[in-house]
Amino acid sequence: MVLAIALPVLLALVVAGLAVAARAGAFSPTVAAETGPLALAPVDAPDATSAGCTSLLAALPADLPGDPALAGRPMAEPVQAGTKAWAAVPRPVVLRCGLSRPQELTPTATLTDVNGVSWLTITDGTPQPTLVTYVAVDRGVYIALTTPTQIGSGPVQSVSDRIAATLPKRPLQLR
Incomplete structure (x- = not known):
């Protein structure tokens, strides 16, 4: 009789424990970041070769903050x-x-200040976005930083520091 009650209870506890472990990621394989050459689709970037972009690219760090650090690719x-x-x-x-x-930069657009740089935030448009693009809108050139949502704010903070140190602030160009 005791065995008939104890066995289902034990089974329920084991199943619940496995569910908690699976939800916590205990059974998920660790995925390593790709480190090979990255191909990018061309986009309209008329000022990509400007002195401002050249200075900023030279000032950017080799690695960005993260856990673990995000190595240059x-x-x-x-x-x-x-x-x-x-x-x-x-x-x-x-x-x-x-x-x-x-085009999202309008008089009613919400901007976020990160370490002295004004950013327009654009998500991938899904209810639970996996990517977010921050566009620096208060410098002589527009700069976009696209990151996975789960890596946190370290990259945008680090890049903001380099933008603030390299490119002078200018008034927003609103339509």
């Missing part, structure tokens, strides 16, 4: 001017400098 040929990338999971962190003015 080489670009595949043909390399798009004004770009830099870092290895991250599930997608790389990508910086593009010299972009055209974002």
Whole structure:
């Protein structure tokens, strides 16, 4: 009789424990960030070869903050001017400098200040976004930093520091 009661209770506890462990990621394989050359699709970046972008790219760190640190990633040929990338999971962190003015930058757009740089935040449009793009809108060139949402704010803080140190602030160009 005791065995008839104890066995189902024990089975329920084991199943519950496995469910908690699975939800916590205990059974998920560790995925390593890709580190090979990254091919980027071309985008409209009329100022990618400007002095501002050249200065910023030279000032960017080899690695970005993360756990573990996000190592720089080489670009595949043909390399798009004004770009830099870092290895991250599930997608790389990508910086593009010299972009055209974002259409989302309107008088009612919400901007976020990170270490003295005004950023327009654009998500991938899904209910639970996996990527977020920050566009620096208060410098002489537009700079986009696209990151996976789960890596936190370290990359945008680090890049903000380099932008603030390299490119002078200018008034916003609103329509």
